[in-house]
Amino acid sequence: METLRCMRAFVAVADHGSFSRAAVHLQVSAVMVGKYIQQLEAHLGTALLQRNTRRQRLTEAGVAYLAGCRQVLEQVQQAEASVAGLQLQPRGLLRVSAPTTWGSCVLAPALASLLQAQPLVNIELDLSNRTVDLIEDGFDAAIRVGALPSGALVARALPPYAMSLCASPAYLRRRGTPQVPSDLAAHDCLSHLAWRGGHGWQLANGEPVDWEGQARLSSNDGQALRLAALAGAGLVLQPTSLLGEDIAAGRLVTLLADHLPVPRPMNLIYLPDRRPRPRLQCFVEFMLERFPVPPVPEPAP
Structure with missing residues (x-):
């Protein structure tokens, strides 16, 4: 049973006074509204509505359950709104792993401008030459020197490590x-x-x-x-x-x-996401703009 759908149908019937008007509000059929109410009553083991040919009204259990439904649906709406807000503005903690030397000498000073531009973003910069696992170690992104370990990661090229x-x-x-x-x-x-x-x-x-x-x-x-x-x-x-x-x-x-040793490839890596979090997206954009890959010189004719 899709509990939230059934709850929304029940609240709509209570607010609009009939299955047909609730169906118009929910943009479904009146038959579907009736099925939602039946599923809800079967799940709860009690009648929520008293029905006749002209109208329906709430039972005592229905009155009590309606208040709870409103509270639950309001909390769901608030949670969805908070997530929608996160999808619009970069905020929260961004965890980044980077090589010790490059991270301390190059990345750390550069991050000052990103922090100024994104006042709601905090960055935890972990400097280590070990190979981290983004999922197991809980990192949003990493700077990797050398061969990449997995094709499942998104890799964006940075200037080679010379x-x-x-x-x-x-x-x-x-x-x-x-x-x-x-x-x-x-x-x-x-x-x-x-x-x-x-x-x-x-x-x-x-x-x-x-x-x-x-x-x-x-x-x-x-x-x-x-x-x-x-x-x-x-x-x-x-x-x-x-x-x-x-x-x-x-x-x-x-x-x-x-x-000198041949410069090694360096990449910014992160996990693929159809809707990347804004704080990660702004970091990726910042890195690619701040550290562009130099163009490959054309061979002499």
């Missing part, structure tokens, strides 16, 4: 500038602990490049390696998103540009 190899001008004056990857063996290299136990880099040719012994400094934090490189401790290979401002300001000098 790396830079750098050193400070003071270090290069002291130790010289490497010209080819094999020169790295004679330099102090700063390595992330996530890479091959603290030594070795993967450059563009796909072959790992080792230097003699362990890295002079290893850390599990890219920001620590950046600061060490700025202080002249050695060469650092880290995401361009982390080193870009220092490169532009001349505090770090790029090295071996022709041998």
